[in-house]
Amino acid sequence: MTDTATGGRDPDALVRRAGKRADTRQDQHFLVDDRVLDRIPDYATETGMDCSHVLEVGAGPGALTDRLLTAADRVTAIERDPDFAAHLRQEFADEIGTDRLTVVEGDALEVDLPDYTASISNLPYGASSEIAFRLLPRQRPTVLMFQQEFAERMAAEPGTDDYGRLSVTAGHYAEVEVVETVPKEAFDPQPRVTSALVRTTPREPDYSVPDDDFFMDFLRAVFTQRRKTMRNAVRNTVHISGLGDADAVVEAADEDRMSARAGNLTPAEFAALATLAHEVGEPEA
Template sequence: MTDRSTRPTPAYGSRDPDALARRAGAQANPDRDQHFLVDDRVLDRLPAYLPEAADTSHLLEIGGGAGALTDRLLAHASDGTDDPATESPSGRVTVVERDPAFASFLRTEFSTAVETGALEVVEGDALDVSLPSFSACVANLPYGVSSAIAFRLLPTGRPLVLTFQAEFADRMVASAGESAYGRLSVSAQHYADVEIVERVPKEAFDPQPAVESAVVRCVPREPAYTVDDEAFFLRFVKALFTQRRKTVRNAIRNTAHISGLGAPEAVVEAAEESRLSQRPGDLSPTAFAALAQLASTHGVPEADPS
């Protein structure tokens, strides 16, 4: 066996995903929501989907696995002072990995980057650990918790390139009136312009998931409307979409226990008939915001019931 210390260290961005998996000595476990992206072409494209003007000085990755994407992010991380004569990134990468075996492997495989401060490996659940003040995030998210992680990342106001199940991605980007449009669409689009930039087949992963996947780019921006209470707005959207087949009038009346409205009937009386007769799935984010503002004025929302 070749002594690792005598092997030439490959330049960042050139490591083979299959070779990384072999060196890690452990396979991805679908029972633990592990489906590692192994297609070199897709891996190479992911960092490039960040907006052209994105700050890449501190990139965040959720779920590093055997490090195929970590390798590409190290090659992409830059604070604008990179010396083309060297192969070392001037920026840095933080990767969050909950599996102790893979976290340990990442520290070993990228030991030079760890020693120079170019890479930090945080072992733990991305829903529980303290996240750094990253400049952008590129990640192949664990699908079982992708929604929870996405809504931890979106409010940070940073560019995101995230891989999701295709059905989830379709709901994120859907517009009012489309069948996929729902709470997820309104909530995601409240924080950012979201678009699907690539669809990824099952064969790009190991082990293969049961569904197709898609890469979503989220570019942060202020919404085209104003809400005085963001938490209430998001709760109000959630509430009405639990009654998506009802009219907005009945949805407001039936979901006060979710939205926290103290006087739902007052909201119904104050709202325009044209809006009340629609279904929640027909309301644009701007229309939801206007209705939420009216509800917070006339409905006297109580403390968050959660």
């Protein structure tokens, strides 16, 4: 089914055919700007991203799904709302019939994810952080829509106001770049904030850590006290980091590093400190 002279489905017409408006209480804001929708697949293909099997999280009425089907060999669309999932199965019956589209009804944080090659999604804002950090460790490239503030924190550099645990965690798995800011007017209904598209490219970090889970717990711990020196942050957060002997870590660590604040340490410095903490701090099993 097409709605325009170029053969694409009109986003507003898709919403009408779905027979249901977005529910902001369920964090639904549908991207309806054709120009933005048309550009999103380009952010994937211009870098040579493998689009043989694209995962879309939060497909809604299917405007982005329609664009992805022009760039991908196969698309798996996850949709939690049963009404929109039913609409997708009807709207894209031909694509489903030729195995180019699979609709998965369920919560993206709970369903089994397919063996996809890339994820391109307009994420529900309320769960965007949890979804992103379910996807990033899978080492697949992404183009994802976030709130602008969240996007800028993901891509922030050490020593900047936006730099934090999110920056280090995202950068641990991938190169992160904000490729476009998207105004409120591009959505229906309009959200209260500006949005941004983020492209992530998987990479191995230029440092090593003893254990990913411990590293993430260590980051979460020290960034809860980002305004304190690392000396105090390490000592005050053992209930989060799981360290058994924080004093041993402080005594063994470089004095300059312990005098710094979390927002000024590079990812490599965090990795070195986490490695030391794992070695001498007796983490709980």
